[in-house]
Amino acid sequence: MTTYDLEMQGLRKIYGDSVAVDAVTLSLGKGEMVALLGPSGCGKTTTLRMVAGFVEPSAGRILLDGRDITHVPANQRDTGMVFQSYALFPHMTVRRNVAFGLRCRHLPEDEVRRRTAEAIELVGLGSFEERYPRQLSGGQQQRVALARVLVLRPKLLLFDEPLSNLDAKLRVQMRQEIRRLQKDVGITALFVTHDQDEASSIADRIAVMNAGRIEQAGTPAEIYNEPATRFVADFIGTSNLIDGVAETSGDGRMTFRADAGGVFAARGRASTGARGALCIRPEKVDICPPGVAGAREGIVRRTARTAGMMEYVVVLTDGPELTVQEQLRHGIAPREDGALVGVVLREEDTQFLVG
Amino acid sequence: MILWLIVALVGLYLMAPVLVVIATSFTATAYPVFPPQGFTWRWFGEVLASPEYLAAMRFSTALAAASTAIATVLGTLAALGLVRGRFRGQTAISALFLSPIFFPAIVLGLALLIFFNWVGLAGTFPGMVAAHAVLTTPFVIRMVSASLAEFDPAVEEAAKNLGASAMRTFFLVTLPLIRPGVVAGAVFAFIISFDELVVSLFLAGPGMQTLPIRIFTSLEYSSRPSVSAVSTLLILVWLVVGVPLYRRFLDVRHT
Numbered sequence: 001m002t003t004y005d006l007e008m009q010g011l012r013k014i015y016g017d018s019v020a021v022d023a024v025t026l027s028l029g030k031g032e033m034v035a036l037l038g039p040s041g042c043g044k045t046t047t048l049r050m051v052a053g054f055v056e057p058s059a060g061r062i063l064l065d066g067r068d069i070t071h072v073p074a075n076q077r078d079t080g081m082v083f084q085s086y087a088l089f090p091h092m093t094v095r096r097n098v099a100f101g102l103r104c105r106h107l108p109e110d111e112v113r114r115r116t117a118e119a120i121e122l123v124g125l126g127s128f129e130e131r132y133p134r135q136l137s138g139g140q141q142q143r144v145a146l147a148r149v150l151v152l153r154p155k156l157l158l159f160d161e162p163l164s165n166l167d168a169k170l171r172v173q174m175r176q177e178i179r180r181l182q183k184d185v186g187i188t189a190l191f192v193t194h195d196q197d198e199a200s201s202i203a204d205r206i207a208v209m210n211a212g213r214i215e216q217a218g219t220p221a222e223i224y225n226e227p228a229t230r231f232v233a234d235f236i237g238t239s240n241l242i243d244g245v246a247e248t249s250g251d252g253r254m255t256f257r258a259d260a261g262g263v264f265a266a267r268g269r270a271s272t273g274a275r276g277a278l279c280i281r282p283e284k285v286d287i288c289p290p291g292v293a294g295a296r297e298g299i300v301r302r303t304a305r306t307a308g309m310m311e312y313v314v315v316l317t318d319g320p321e322l323t324v325q326e327q328l329r330h331g332i333a334p335r336e337d338g339a340l341v342g343v344v345l346r347e348e349d350t351q352f353l354v355g
Numbered sequence: 356m357i358l359w360l361i362v363a364l365v366g367l368y369l370m371a372p373v374l375v376v377i378a379t380s381f382t383a384t385a386y387p388v389f390p391p392q393g394f395t396w397r398w399f400g401e402v403l404a405s406p407e408y409l410a411a412m413r414f415s416t417a418l419a420a421a422s423t424a425i426a427t428v429l430g431t432l433a434a435l436g437l438v439r440g441r442f443r444g445q446t447a448i449s450a451l452f453l454s455p456i457f458f459p460a461i462v463l464g465l466a467l468l469i470f471f472n473w474v475g476l477a478g479t480f481p482g483m484v485a486a487h488a489v490l491t492t493p494f495v496i497r498m499v500s501a502s503l504a505e506f507d508p509a510v511e512e513a514a515k516n517l518g519a520s521a522m523r524t525f526f527l528v529t530l531p532l533i534r535p536g537v538v539a540g541a542v543f544a545f546i547i548s549f550d551e552l553v554v555s556l557f558l559a560g561p562g563m564q565t566l567p568i569r570i571f572t573s574l575e576y577s578s579r580p581s582v583s584a585v586s587t588l589l590i591l592v593w594l595v596v597g598v599p600l601y602r603r604f605l606d607v608r609h610t
Binding site: 052053054073074075076077079080081083084085087088089090091100101104105148149152 | 507509510512513514515516517518519520523527528531532
């Protein structure tokens with residue numbers, strides 16, 4: 001037995017002369033939910049479809065529970081997939097939809113009936129058994145799609161943007177429900193989405209994909225706080241990215257000279273002269289009156305108010321521009337456009353990214 | 356108002372021949388005249404009592420049924436391949452499969468006659484069935500392709516993902532969902548085969564008389580209102596079978 005349930009090793013998919021998925025290597029622990037997150041066309045869905053068996057990999061291996069399933073037909077893989085369009089059988093009732101997979105396994109009729117009823121109960125659709133999919137709301141159809149795969153107790157759950165057809169409120173509710181069901185049944189799951197909030201709230205780990213490759217895999221906090229690449233820093237949340245070159249480096253700490261001017265202390269490793277960018281999250285910059293010890297000075301250029309929060313663009317006296325967020329607490333007046341302010345950048349919140 | 360007038364005029368123009376035929380089948384005269392003189396059911400009785408007409412109806416029914424069965428199976432499979440497949444020359448093959456619709460029937464009839472003489476099928480029932488299947492398969496392909504185009508391919512993937520074999524997926528998921536197209540294609544194939552004259556004239560052997568051939572030859576030798584009566588019967592069958600189908604699948608307002 002391996003400690004991993006699903007292992008993707010060097011997965012590659014080439015269509016003609018374009019590489020859709022390139023060297024994807026990712027392992028999912030037992031019961032873990034991992035999100036494949038990335039913009040459209042990044043290869044996340046192709047990766048999922050290779051695992052499901054709908055797309056033949058050009059290279060690489062897929063192991064499920066230690067068994068090589070790279071060339072196993074889709075209908076013998078023991079994976080349960082929830083589709084973006086739900087893909088319910090429109091000519092079958094909820095009950096027959098859910099029973100479909102059990103019938104394919106030629107189980108005794110009383111077992112089919114019992115497990116079907118249990119699965120429908122599990123997703124809270126007990127009174128909708130005899131309805132047809134077109135008579136159900138989007139959220140209810142989604143639950144049927146879930147029940148249809150959960151009833152089979154597959155080794156792996158696959159979700160292909162399952163919430164993108166729901167309205168915003170229902171989407172948040174279904175996230176929690178899918179997360180709860182997945183943890184209850186303890187089935188390993190791979191979840192494809194382009195929505196970072198969805199990925200962060202539903203998954204134990206996130207693999208951020210770009211141009212066919214995994215740029216970084218880690219917990220939502222790791223991805224957010226320690227982005228490994230410029231793409232990840234830019235794609236996840238908002239970041240200040242300041243271009244420049246590394247000056248001195250050692251012991252995981254370094255100094256950095258911005259193209260726009262100014263020298264900054266940062267976390268990271270790079271040889272002297274390496275080009276890259278500093279990544280600073282807007283909410284990790286402190287804004288203070290000018291003249292505070294250790295603070296840089298700058299002028300507020302643009303202000304924007306969001307709920308309970310002010311966002312400023314501060315042009316540092318050194319040169320670079322920074323977007324800064326400040327919580328509006330009682331008694332704090334918003335900064336005026338053109339005001340001179342102090343800005344505190346902590347070394348541990350300032351990360352150097354190569355490229 | 357003007358629009359309604361135009362619609363009415365075009366409708367009259369299209370329907371007039373049909374109305375004339377129906378009217379003349381009730382004439383009391385011994386030859387078809389319009390407007391009809393008097394009223395009688397006599398010609399319908401003559402048709403239904405005529406062994407020639409009844410034999411021709413039976414023959415046409417058998418021919419249409421057999422060729423429809425073949426056309427439905429071939430057309431459905433061809434549509435699946437053409438819509439689902441990804442292969443070189445797809446457009447060309449698609450056009451080729453639909454070409455019997457556009458070929459002049461007389462060319463097709465001659466070509467089939469020459470070919471069937473060579474392989475020994477000319478003048479045989481299987482030969483006529485095969486020829487009619489050639490004529491009608493494109494209609495099945497068209498109808499089934501239209502059904503397939505509206506079909507979410509993810510549904511078939513879902514079936515496979517749930518463990519269904521290719522056969523099970525086809526019979527339990529794909530076929531039920533494209534059934535309207537298959538049924539429409541089959542009914543059209545049947546009607547077209549039943550109605551076919553030119554190709555049948557080329558290929559019919561001695562003693563093989565389809566209903567259209569029977570009507571055609573009746574007109575050559577005699578001119579009795581019974582020909583109008585049999586035409587009226589055909590129109591009636593079309594109204595009962597074809598119109599509901601037309602409304603379901605071909606109504607311009609639905610496309």
